[in-house]
Amino acid sequence: MKRVVPFAFLLFSSTLVTSLAGAQGLAGTPVHGNFQFDGQYYVPDSIIGAPNPPDEKFLNNAFANFNYESDNFLAGLRYESYLNPLLGFDPLYKGSGISYRYLTYRNDKLEVTAGNFYEQFGSGLTFRSYEERQLGVDNAMDGIRVRIKPVNGVYLKGLVGRQRNFWTLGEGILRGGDAELNFNEAFTSWNTKKTQLIIGGSFMSKYQSDQNPDYILPENVGCGGGRISLMNGGWTLSSEYSHKINDPSTINNYIYKDGNAFLVNLGYNQKGFAVLLSAKNIDNMSYRSERDATGNSLNINYLPALTKTHTYLLPAIYPYATQPNGEVAYQGEVFFNLKPNSPLGGQYGTDLTVNYSRATDIYKTNLNDSTGYTTSFFKPGDEVFFEDFNVEINHKWSKSLRTILTYVYLNYNKDVIEGRDGFGHVYSHSGILETIWKITSKKTLRTELQHLYTKQDQQSWAVVLAEYTISPKWSFAAFDEYNYGNTHTDLGGKYDQRIHYFTGTVAFTNNANRFSLGYGRQRAGIICVGGVCRNVPASSGLSVSITSSF
Amino acid sequence: MKKIAALALLLSLAVMVRAQEAKETLLFKQLPAVDVKLMNGERVNTSTFANDGKPIIIDFWATWCKPCIEELNTIHDLYPDWQKATGVKVITISVDDARTMTRVAPFVNGKGWTYESYVDPNGDFKRAMNVNMPPHTFVLNGKGEVIWQHVGFAEGNEEELYEVVKKVAAETK
């Protein structure tokens, strides 16, 4: 209670200040920020297995950022409040306070930041500190960072600090640096060359003391690598490699093997046509500020999944996450834009996208010693983790009608991806038809019909969604996610899992302010990372969301 | 105590909703100076974004954000007309991270968009502009001042956006 009042006051005063500033057009006050509040009021719903809503009844996540900027000086802070955090967010977020604050000085060649900062070296295989507020991910650094541009085309970075872990800091002390050389900027002979070349190298080391009575653990664990990016006309080739020395942890079961990660992308694109091929090899690359951290906590590096992110409700039931202990993955994607008035393009043109991705484990030969196993570079094992083949056809029929037709085939290894056993693979076929009908210049109706067919797991689902928008301020949406194919029966022989997950929302947007109210049901989810499991329970209730930028 | 907090929350909401209107207000005197990247990895500082005294639209989007793609598709059909009438330039900033960033160039070219396109892989520019979620669109006037912003997209919003751009173009003449 003591904390809610100051927070509410802060919110009130900040909005008062900024609304006054805006309304009177004060010559660009140098303080800007944003604000977001997500709350949910939970109701009992025994049909979905949520007969007991949380004791607090109302849970919420909120944050507000305030930033000041002038030519040479920047400062800012973020206040976060989770009293208490929404279901699905780590309960360790409970609490409120200033979670992010910084001071930065900069000039032409130098920039120094003291306090909290986010940073990425290359693609992040060695180091990436970032935030994804909607997923509850935040491994911000707390320390000092220096960025130097000594001459044209040379970019140097150095940093020291510790990572955020909810309301505290990880034990590990991180220190590292990155150097990047852009040939075309640095060398006059390259200035006008058609080929563009950028190379870079990065290094990171973490220190965590060894207090373990059973093992002799390495206290300083270093990780480093290099990257290259080549571009010529429509061709691009980029690649990054990172190597980590012995790093026994809970995630890799305390083995002493080195780790490495390799990523390569080859693409060709011209107007109306593009091809992209990617490949990745990961071998024992979980790298965290604390040996025993699990879940989303304290990741030092970032291993991207090489699969398409599905935003439609049904294919998103089976998302893939990179397996840091070992994975070989490939992805290929082709984009076509069939021009207007071409044979297949129709009057307004059609966009066609075909995408295929596949992830398998690496081939391991087990050793009965502390090293764990050996493997070869880019040698896949037999077990398929994930396979995704999808086609999307986006066609505009007239000035007011557009349809998007999508097909998705997924092979989802539920045991490996969710870290459990006894579930096997889920093979599914999904078809989605999305229609956008512009009724008048201001009113639009968007509908989605989705169907997912599978014989495993919870079996088949269907979704019907409708969204009606009155530009520019109002939006009304309703959807039903129905598990019609579920053959699970209760003791009386009745199908008890054929549940409708219905949700309705209303949203009001005014420039950079958005306010929405929704009511409905949410499915349960479960995830296991590195031998450790978590559950997100099903829930039902009223949700409120407010976002604003000022 | 609880009631005071609830009241303060409601009051601030009311103030917020009533105060901001779809008219010009000065949001940023100039764009925050942040390094973003061209799709080939080359760094460009946002302080170099300019359009010869004519209006600029800056649009934050991502390859996984459907309303963003809708907005850019809708504007693309009208872009030639808009450019002829106002000289406006559209700059797109993709907030895709390492997972989806390599798809940005093929995506943009595959769709045949002709916008000036950049990527913001670790969200530095997004944070400096206080963007919460894409799509988030800004309009800059001839002096480089940020005078309008909008979140979300629904068909028809492009008309409001164009009104603001036209007004800005008329002022700078």
Place this chain on the structure above:
Amino acid sequence: MFTKIKKYIVTATLLPLMAVLLMQCDKIEGPVHQEQSSQVDTTCSFVADNSPVKKKVLIEEYTGFLCGNCPIGSVYLNDTLQPLYGDSLVVISVHAGSFSIPCGTTGSVCPPGVPSGSFQTDFKSPTGQDWFSLFGVNWYPVGIVDRIGYPNAMLSAKTQWKTKINNEFTRAPEARIRIQNTYDEATRKLRTCVETKFLNAGTDTLKLQVVLLEDSVPDWQLWYNHVPDEYVNGYMHRHILRTDLNGSFGTTLVSGTYAADSTIVSGYVSTINPAWDADHCIVVAFVYDAGNYRVLQVEDLHVK
């Protein structure tokens, strides 16, 4: 006119929000007093004893019979750590969360292909669920040693348990706890007396928590990669937390300054659930700091 409509729209959308925020009212319709499963007994007395006190450490293991990764933790705790420390280490195994929901009950995470009729026992307890919520347990297997590190650094992985237990043993004992149990077979009534003596003077708010465990209960357990079968019937569940004798968070012993050697005696009368085997029941009592939950001393005693 348009401003009127705008105002109306704004109020219309604000009202539900207001309703939501102000609905945080739990109207209590009598009875007002909590139904106590046990009653206080004031007839306890202890004989003086000056033998040296040794520090004992408490470890709470959070687990569930459908948690396939948990047996590795439990086996390590019971077969490796317990013999190492003997009776100086007191173990409580808390079954809480989704992995303890029996198969067939909604919300259960039962894999397909479980033998029919398996995983039906409910090992959860209201006490365990309360601890699970307060300490933010959200992954398994998890151990909490002497409840140190509240609120953010309590949960430890199996690889950290030994280090933390060793660290706790370096502390000098701060209290002595003695337990007396009297059990009547016929009525299943248990009379528990607990004596807490503070060895040093101090100023603090300290609470006493008394709970009842049932040990060695054979039942199903999911055990990933176990041979020959992952569904293990007859797995020996140890130290299961069954209920509390004085509330989920105990009763306050002292709040303020207390002298060295000050002693407080507490007594409880409760009835042991007929489904539990009294031969394997254990009473555990521990003293902890009301502010940061740190356990100062713990003691256990079999019921019979």
